Amino acid sequence: MGWGGRSAIRKGGRGRGGGAHILNNPSVHQIKGATLSLNSAIAEYGISRADLEDVPCTWRSCHGNSYPLYQRSDVLAAVANKRACDPTFASAEKVKQDAKELAAAHAALAEATDKVNEIEASILNGGYLGLTGTNLSIRERLPKTDAKSLYCLDDSDLRGLSVTYGRGMMGNASENYLPEELLRAAEAKHGGPAGFLERRRKQQQRTRKKDLDEWKGKRASAQAAVARLAPLSSRNAGGAAAAASSSSSAVTLVPSSSGGGGKAKAPATSTPTTVGEAAAKKSAFAVLMKTGE
Incomplete structure (x- = not known):
């Protein structure tokens, strides 16, 4: 176990401090439980992608793949809104x-x-x-x-x-x-x-x-x-x-644009945005890539 070893994680790390850096980084603790990915939000609360289009999100990147990350409180607010507006849901x-x-x-x-x-x-x-x-x-x-x-x-x-x-x-x-x-x-x-x-x-x-x-x-x-x-x-x-059938038919996919024969990925940034805004950014990014070619 690198970066200071087990003692670094338990005691704050007297070595290089890698373990202490992970333990003391607040974002690590905030992400787990306090935030949700798109698929996790859909699976846990039974909502659709369309219900999250206007919900603010933060874009993260893993191995070059960008994905939205939502605050659980924002997702709960969206669920409460849908519950009030949709009796079937x-x-x-x-x-x-x-x-x-x-x-x-x-x-x-x-x-x-x-x-x-x-x-x-x-x-x-x-x-x-x-x-x-x-x-x-x-x-x-x-x-x-x-x-x-x-x-x-x-x-x-x-x-x-x-x-x-x-x-x-x-x-x-x-x-x-x-x-x-x-x-x-x-x-x-x-x-x-x-x-x-x-x-x-x-x-x-x-x-x-x-x-x-x-x-x-x-x-x-x-x-x-x-x-x-x-x-x-x-x-x-x-x-x-009947409710499950209605819920599944209400799922809509966010349109994705492609340019140069490949899928364009939203850039990883910490600026809150929405899924709808992300789709527009993807299209603009694809156009720039195609023009550059």
Whole structure:
């Protein structure tokens, strides 16, 4: 990575300063998000080239190809103007927004439903799976805190179990226990496997209640959004198709002039102009090129 390397970009660059120049150049940050190219404006807002003819733009050049760049605020103003003057466009835009919100609501509903099912399944089996020692991922010894939490034991229940000592926090030795021995102690304390399972269920209901209530609320909100938006989407399906057809027929191409057998390109400049003015400049530029020949 040239021009000062990674450190130049992160720290402002102590080398040649190339990275710092890119990072501190305000035009780099202003262009992304604050400005739109012609194709981006058309794709994002569903407008046509004709709608942008009177919108001020700045001409940029890339590898010899010139292209207009619009301020997003100017494009939004043009969209608002078309929305006010063209009921068909406003209706199509509303249908598109409703469809987008409906898709987001369906995604949120699916996510919330999966989370609720997962938590309810964990409560139902008490988080018991994997505690029996049959899970190959639980073969090593568990620290004392995890052993007491997972198997619902206290300090007195751990007496007499085999223990190993390791390095703990703050220089204290950690106590580690075998899952098989912890399981036998838990089943003996809570009345066998069924009693231990019921104890785990109660623990899961208490510890996961907050998460379950939160995801149930999200699911209810998503269900309400789907119920509200689905009828609108189905009702306006025909209107959306008609609006899309009308919008596509309204697209007009800016006439381009050619001289000397090639396309004339608008000169790259920072002076704001419009697409209509650019077309006139292209024609004048082509005439000059042809006269020069």
